[in-house]
Amino acid sequence: MLIEDKTDKNRELAFIATGRENSIFSEDMRHFEGQLTDKLKGKRVLAIGAAGSIGSATISVISGFEPSALHVIDQNENELAELVRTLRSSSGGFSVTDFRTLPLDFGSPATRLFIHDQSPYDFVLNFAAIKHVRSEKDSFSMLQMFDTNLLKQARLLRWLGEAQFKGRYFSVSTDKAANPSSFMGASKRLMEHVMFSGEAVKDFGAEIVSARFANVAFSNGSLLQSFPRRIEQAQPLAAPIDTRRYFVSMEEAGQLCTLAAVCAPDQHIVVPKLSPDEHLVLLEDVAKAFLEHLKLKPVIFSDETKAVQATSLLRGTGSWPLLLTPLDTAGEKAYEEFVANGESAVDGAFAALSVVKYKSAASGSIGRLINSLEDLFAAANMSTLPQQIDKDQLKELVAAVEPSFLQTYKASAKTLDSRI
Template sequence: MLKRPTEMLTRRSESLLAKDTAANADRLTQALAGKSCLVIGGAGSIGSETTLLLAQFPLSRLTIIDQDENGLARLVRRLRGNALAPATAQIDSLPMDYGSTAFFAMLRASEPYDYVLNFAALKHVRSEKQPWSIFAMMDTNILKQSDLLSALSEAGQPFRYFSVSTDKAANPVSFMGATKRVMEHVMFTEAANVSSARFANVAYSQGSLLESFCDRLDSDTPLAAPLGIERFFFTLEEAGQMCLLTGILGETGKIYIPDLSPEEHLVSMETAAISFLKANGYEAIAYPLEKQAEAFSDFAELKAAGKWPLILTPSDTAGEKPYEEFAGEKETVSDSTFAALKALNYAPSNFASGVSALSAKLRELKLDTSALSKLSTDDMKAWVSEIEPDFEHRHIGSEKTLDDRI
């Protein structure tokens, strides 16, 4: 059976959030008993882990939204196939886009939700390819959330809102990180009872580089990893627990981050690949990118000798940050009510009018495909820089993309 060594990546033998989750079990039950919860993007890796935890509490109603119909089917099978039956009275899974007409019709027809947890996002740096994929990222990460919050507020009932952010929103160098930072501005300025979380790369989550290690081992393909890139790692269990705790019990106006140290917890992607191969019984044999063809031609002989080619690529693609950080230069880190987490007080943008202006531009472009077809990356960079001025010089642009690499 293929092994996914997470302890080496996290440097932990148990969940970082295990004690906090156990200590707050009663508070979670009291907060959720008889309440309704809407989970958006619930079929993804982090959303599904959080949903599985939520279902163990006595909610009156749990509605799960995701465009990924197959992912929803897998999630419901996990919910119903669990030895511990869900404690939630009613569970519905609906395959739809949370910015669609069908979604807003459903929202209008439903009783108001007490909790809304949003995991929907375009979350890959590799999506920074063309102006239109970046526009789609802005639409999903910024505009659809703004429309959602407007619709929830129009219902006239108080609600608790949580949307997961990313470590890449701290001092962003990519459009993905920058749009998630703008997302934070939108949620904290357009709703009252709001919290968020930034955390590390989730090991072996859908679409991650570590998931590709598993796929390539199964398909007899050389592995690949970027040079000079260090990352913090979370397990899926930790990601779900962090979102549950901060989304339901977190203080409003706070962005929560893991209490991890760069010296102890940052791991290079090269080390992650070598450790993965070692755990699965292979010695990594490194090849530079220019010798990729040799890695393939040598593959059969290497595998027979208990070795596996590892292609090491330069980190020269768009938006690739060499290291991770959870707090921006102008943000202050403080202790939180959770032992394993720190908190940032939301720092409002000094250019709040830029957030409204950006939303207005995005709405106009959605209705004008002619104008949208002429959109440039520089246009969008200028728009974001009106809200986050440092993005103008921090952004790491490149003609090379991850899609051009193995």
């Protein structure tokens, strides 16, 4: 009963952001059900960084098609435990014979040893990422982002190549990779190049697919997830003013990744068919709708101090402060897009998804990028005092592969850590 209540609550919250009671991918899930069953039943699946919102939603979908092995790697031990409890409490039952969770860093020697210890996988899905624009506040955080999103992925591909992996490799991307305005978006665009280009590992021999998609409503670390927490902690809600975003539910995110990982054509990026006129929503409207869902009337503030002070004054009155802030922090995009300049999306075989053919970077540029980043990290590990790296150097590394980043990057002295 509690599980059903939690599921119903998640659907209610998702409806606030998406306005949809049913998944937009329901038709595709029905259409591809036979193919999903044929390709997943009895197969071996490795999911990396899959204890978070998107990964766990995808694992939930895949587990229903009865793979013979389902192995999940994630450094977050607490979320791994929660994933196990959720799957084993599923009302539909859980019938994966070889189910394992491992609290590993996917770029560590332990992961390489584990991959070589196992029989080759049929599917490898990678959800591990530093995925927030908030995380590019300084060069140190950005180096960690590049290490996680680029170098560790290159390392993982090499290890899979060593283990004779010949199945399908999927790594989740983001809408922010299309014409990136942030280093985070740029790192995910470079991630696409690392996985598709073949320059991380020669003669890989696997099919490779990815997906870019919208914000996942009330997912871990998201602005919307902060809304119920702010209420619980008697703090104001906050949202950027005049800012529109696309949203999918966690159920839709899991279905999208499953369809992409299993059914999308090789060397393609899957994107949802979301219309600006129909599906873009104002973040401030979502915040207002959330408060109204709790039977609270939003009181608008533009000053952070006044909004914080108003919380205690408004508590118990049926009203709640909502702080609206300008969109003037580094890397924040005023609008979302899934297809970059020079790319084109085609319908393919899906009803609610389009596919984008991977557009390659200049030959050799990805190999040089990987080598440059590896040299930076090797120098930082030397016994002599390391040379500091600044944002301009990292921007030049990105621009060597994506020259347009010099124009599309949105610079600002302000970061999201300067906001509530």
